[in-house]
Amino acid sequence: MDKKTSILSPLKALKYLFKKPKTLRYPFELKEPAKRYRGLHLNDWDKCTGCGNCADICPNEAIVMKEIPEIEAKDGERNERPEIDYGRCCFCGLCVDICPTGSLRLSRDYFHIHFDPGTFKLLVKDEKTDKEHFLPGEEYSVFKASLAHRREKYEGFSPDLEYALFDPERVKMSEVPSEERKASFIEQVKGFSREEAGKEASRCLECKLCEEVCPAEMDIVDYIRNIWENNLEGAVRDIYKTNPLPSVCGRVCTHNCESACVLGHQGEAVSIRWLKRYVVDNLSLSEYQKVLETEKIKSVGKRVAVVGAGPGGLATAYYLRLMGYEVVIFEKLPKPGGMLRYGIPEYRLPYEALDKDIEYIKSVGVKIKCDTTVGEDISLAELRDNYDAVFVSTGFDKGRSTGVPGSENPHVFQAIELLRKVTMGEEIEVTDKIVVIGGGDVAMDISRTLGRLQMKKFGAVDITLSCLETRDIMPATPEEIEEALEEGVKLYPGWGPEKIIVEDGEIKSIVMKKCLRVFDEQGKFSPEFDTEEKIEFEGTMIVEAIGQAPDFSFLSEDIKEKLEYEGRRMKVNEYGQTSLSWLFIGGDILRGPDVINAIDTGHKAARGIDRFIAVEK
């Protein structure tokens, strides 16, 4: 024994009889839980996207995603919300740390007093959306405390980006700097290395919100997982299931998937587009047929004609060919690709990348006849007679004019025509001061292309770009606008053209009026102007990039008469089949205006044609 003490020394403890007791008289004396307390859940329904990552991480399977009919599902949001089974929940808070939107938190409530054990399940909400069950401090009573009787403003364990289980930042893509790139047409984006792609792919949480918005319904999660596992062959197989133009889409797709990505809510979306590009850039064309098992295709002895070798036509042709059809594409321009080749500038989509996709499509047996204009060299009726079905995707290849006074001047150009000339290698007489009208991607493309030509000719860029829309509602993708600005394009959003000042046949300037609104209350295009407020841009060349129109001149009168219309559009079924059963349409003339929609219409039409031929021929 360390110290000899008297047998009476324990009596010292009697002094505690006269001290205030330390025990709380619960529940009359309550103890305030700590600020980080991990109690019952709170979920902000407005922020929650129903991605289901909380349900996936839960080690006890306590969370189930429940469909909520009142919530309208939209792009990037499901009408599902988490329901928690408190008989299983262990209050670890992993669901909070994985929640990409930060909607899920834990409160400091921890009581549940109820006679019915069935009440252990709860579709969690917070005081914002569930005013009835969250009570202010003075109305709250601990004697009634339950999942349905809770205290408001009682937040506990909250999400913190620094400790989140996901990575909010994307892997930086290396790009050619603006000073260097504006002097040439070299590709701006350099692409991922193996390590970068693996790291970026590892960010994906696999909630599949992206797949729900992809017009082509691509198996995005699958191919990203394959990239992460360094299985490029598997990734290519996943991609080609629904998209025969991955090299193109990996560069210029409008990437609805990335807008839907849940990681974009608090951080940056997964670079899905660049990942797709990484896959096809790192697999040589010679391996495609082996990997995709398309070396031997059994012929079914039927023939299909495709009009237009754009993305829609190429996609239909590819999938029909896989089903064993003999497919011939008729293209009026010297090379296949349509708007991909003749509309998108080389620095965004190099010709080699496009050619790689087309070469593979050709290698499986699709025949492409270029320099053949349907309606001139061969009629649609002839195609109908010689083939079992015809698919038409001729696109929107005619530019629209503003029609303002002076726009008939020969120095006023259509963006789409200029872009085509650049691709064809024709000389364009660029001047040192150019004004571009339009706020979409085509306007950005032509501004940046003309900027490069100006750089070559004059050593300086002087492009003024003006459009009706204000910067926040400009239809061009934000990156494109940003890059155009970096390259020296001067941007004036919110102005509409009034007249072009021409002196002695030469353009001097363009007068613009202030645009007050672009769309009316119903969302229809109906611009209003303030004619008092004006601005004048000097320029010796004007380029209009305000949209494109289709050219249906190949349709003969008798076919036009037989076709049925819905408004100004041809009436079609889900496969793009018109009222003439042998005629299918796709691409921009059906739905658009981007590559991925064209591919989807093409893929659907291929299935429709297969069905049509099987049933009716």
Add this chain to the structure above:
Amino acid sequence: MREVELYFGPQHLGMVGNFSITLNVEGDKILKATADPGFLHRGFEKLMEYRTWMQNFPIVCRINVVEPDHMEMVYAMAVEKLAGIEVPERAEWIRSIYLELARVGSHLFGLWAYSNMLGFDTVAQWAMYHRDLILDLFEELTGGRVYHIYIWPGGVRRDFPEGFTDKIVETLHSIGKCVPDYNDIFFNNPLFYERTHGIGKITREEAEKWGGVGQVLRATGKSFDIRKVQPYAAYDKVDFDIPTREEGDAYSRVMVIRDEMIESVHLIFKLIEGLPKGEVYNKVPNPFKWKIGEGESYVRVESSRGELGLYLVSDGGDKPYRAHFRTPSYSHGLTILEKVLEGSNISDVGNIMISMYVVAPEIDR
């Protein structure tokens, strides 16, 4: 006299926890003792094979209710070793402070069990109250009182809240002020001494041979502590003593626990003083896409009852291929207890068992 088989637990007033010992007795004397575990078996090690690396982190702590923190630590260390994850400096220091607080809390719990067993109810209540003060600290730091779920692979889950170190110091001082009272009515109480002196005695050789660790080994005079033998967290950055005793009986084991608690408090003060600034968490990969390369790791820490080890195997997948814990109560509660009980008195069964601080859930994993 007739030999009788007696069931000590699981339904027995003298039993703490879901554990049982079958005794063959003749009169008061125990002829043979057979430990009978398994009443709390929840299959944790198997469950872990079906959960991802991150999903396992809230589970491991539940293996030991009394002191979940060292379980978290040992799991985090094993994963970090397998996956080659670095832990920031500050996180290592925070881990040490946190684990020492856990040691104090756990020893107070042990003190409650022991004094309660011996009938010193006043001390038992004090110990429980003081443990609650430590749990208050845990609640403020982690959001949970019992299962803290705080140390995870890559560091710790959140940094200290503002003013937290002051709170730790304040709480420990308030507990420390009561140490003389504890001494007077318990540790230096002749009744306590008489009740524990020479009871459940083992020699150093026996302890070493039978796999004794922690207080069981240190009470026999051997200074063995993983914090010194194979330092982890920030234990190699600060100086501290390993209390030992020579006698190897129940009394010296409890006195080692007392000295350890006091040493831990001093250690916490030193750690707080040297606590560096900086990050506390290095991000680990996305939990849905986290595979750890093929390999195995064995890591060990000094829990409040002795060496706690984890053998973790990965076959290159997103879940452990195998996890196996080496828990101190396993050797103490099964091997040593059976040997020591042989020849002792029925009235000393609970006394000896708790002096070795056997925690049943650690045996049944």
